[in-house]
Structures are given as C-alpha cells and as structure tokens.
Amino acid sequence: xxxxxxxxxxxxxxTGEKVFLECVQDMDHENMFWYRQDPGLGLRLIYFSYDxxxxxxxxxxxxxxxxxxxxERFSLILESASTNQTSMYLCASRTGQGGTxxxxxxxxxxxxxx
Amino acid sequence: xxxxTQPPSMDCAEGRAANLPCNHSTISGNEYVYWYRQIHSQGxxxxxxxxxxNETNEMASLIITEDRKSSTLILPHATLRDTAVYYCxxxxxxxxxxLTFGGGTRVLVKP
Numbered sequence: 001x002x003x004x005x006x007x008x009x010x011x012x013x014x015t016g017e018k019v020f021l022e023c024v025q026d027m028d029h030e031n032m033f034w035y036r037q038d039p040g041l042g043l044r045l046i047y048f049s050y051d052x053x054x055x056x057x058x059x060x061x062x063x064x065x066x067x068x069x070x071x072e073r074f075s076l077i078l079e080s081a082s083t084n085q086t087s088m089y090l091c092a093s094r095t096g097q098g099g100t101x102x103x104x105x106x107x108x109x110x111x112x113x114x
Numbered sequence: 115x116x117x118x119t120q121p122p123s124m125d126c127a128e129g130r131a132a133n134l135p136c137n138h139s140t141i142s143g144n145e146y147v148y149w150y151r152q153i154h155s156q157g158x159x160x161x162x163x164x165x166x167x168n169e170t171n172e173m174a175s176l177i178i179t180e181d182r183k184s185s186t187l188i189l190p191h192a193t194l195r196d197t198a199v200y201y202c203x204x205x206x207x208x209x210x211x212x213l214t215f216g217g218g219t220r221v222l223v224k225p
Contacts (some may be wrong), residue, residue: 033212045212049116052175079142088206092213100146100165104211105157 002027004106006091012037012112019078021109023091030096032067032074033103034058043090049074050096081113118202123220126196132189134219136202139183145206149179149187150215151198158201158215161187192223 007022025032033060035047045058049067055066063085067075076091078085088110092103117138126132135139138147148163151193162176164185169176175188189196199218 006157035213043213043215048212092157100163102148102150102163104160105123108155108157110155 002093002104004091004093004104006089006106008093008109009022009107010110012114013081014114015083017081019081019111021076021091022086023076023088023106024072025039025093025104026072026096027093027095027104028071030071032063032068033092033093034074034076035053035090035092036060036088037108038087041089046076047087083113085111086113087111115123118216120140120200120202120217120219122217123222125222125224126171126189126192126224128194128225129191132192132196132221132223133223134187134189134200134202135184136187137184138202141182141204141224142206145155145204147148147176147185149174149200150203150213151200152201153195154217155163161200180184197221
C-alpha cells in the first residue's frame with residue numbers, strides 16, 4: 001500500500017513564525033502535492049511538484065513556498081505565518097507513470113496560527 | 115472538469131450494501147470517474163476509479179451507466195468504519211492535475 005506520511009498531525013505556531021510542514025512518501029512517486037482544506041471551501045491546491053527540484057504553483061501559492069530536494073520528500077514552508085493560514089494541510093503523491101493513477105493522501109496536519 | 119451532483123447524506127445499516135449515486139451529466143469522453151472518502155480528521159482515501167467499464171476492487175464496486183452520465187459506488191457490506199464523507203470526482207487525467215472535491219455524501223452506517 002502507498003504510504004504518505006506527514007510529520008505532524010497537530011501543530012500550533014505563532015504569527016510571524018516560519019513554519020515547515022514535511023511530507024514523505026514511500027512509493028517512489030514522481031508527483032507530489034500540497035493542499036489545504038477549509039470548511040465550505042473544499043480542497044485547494046497550493047503547490048505541486050513533477051519531480052525533484054521541480055515545482056509549480058497551484059491556485060493559492062501566496063504566502064507559501066515548497067522544497068523538493070529528494071524524490072520522497074516534499075516540504076511546505078509558511079514564510080511568515082498568519083492567522084488566515086490556520087487550516088488542515090494535506091499532502092498527496094501520485095506516480096508519473098500512467099495518467100490514470102490516483103493521488104494518495106497523508107492524514108493531514110491541522111495547523112493553528114495564534 | 116465536469117460537475118458532479120451527490121446527495122448530501124444517507125444512512126446505511128451495518129452489514130448491508132451501501133449504494134452511493136453520483137450524477138455527472140456533462141462528462142466528456144476523456145474524463146474518468148474517481149471516488150474518494152474522508153473519515154473524520156483523516157486525509158482523503160482513494161477508493162476506485164473508472165472510465166466506462168464497471169470496476170471492482172477489495173473496497174468497492176463502481177458501476178458507470180452506458181451513457182456515462184451517472185455512476186454508483188457500491189460498498190458491498192458496510193461496516194461502522196465506513197462512516198465517512200464520500201466524494202465523486204470527474205476529471206481529465208493529466209500529470210499534476212489537481213483534485214477538486216465537491217460537497218460529497220455524508221454516509222452514516224448504523225448498527
């Protein structure tokens with residue numbers, strides 16, 4: 001089974017802090033994604049990566065950056081956390097081989113910015 | 115991506131089959147139907163997907179109508195652990211293509 005592991009289930013940080021969310025997948029997937037999920041707004045794509053050192057902006061990249069130095073790890077960085085970044089953050093991965101393969105998600109990080 | 119319509123909620127008796135409908139009347143020929151579910155406080159879990167043929171795996175069966183305008187996800191023997199929000203998604207498959215979840219169906223499996 002595909003395993004996508006997010007480093008923290010719950011995280012509390014303060015406004016202005018630099019926050020790192022880590023995601024690791026064990027299936028040698030080329031594609032990795034960061035989403036946030038908010039009530040009433042559904043799932044929104046922040047960034048995704050096709051392969052190592054490659055990244056593409058999603059729908060809401062402002063205030064975020066990403067890093068993909070190794071194939072299995074995709075990090076989301078909140079440069080200067082703000083209260084409106086309080087949310088559930090979800091990482092997903094997907095093989096780049098065969099276009100029909102689904103995305104597989106981690107269990108999420110519930111981030112609170114105080 | 116084509117829009118989907120699902121009932122907001124449904125109840126199911128434990129041990130019985132749960133049949134979850136999804137309408138996607140504007141689906142185009144190169145769009146696949148995917149189903150995910152999300153159990154409370156967990157990440158979305160992939161269930162099954164298909165193009166036009168019926169599909170079955172260890173979790174569920176997917177029945178797609180011949181005109182592809184609707185589909186049904188079948189959980190053959192629902193358990194209490196199947197209580198979740200179920201999302202039907204129709205999308206063109208492409209690398210990096212984002213997922214967009216609609217409202218989904220909140221399924222409550224009752225003992």
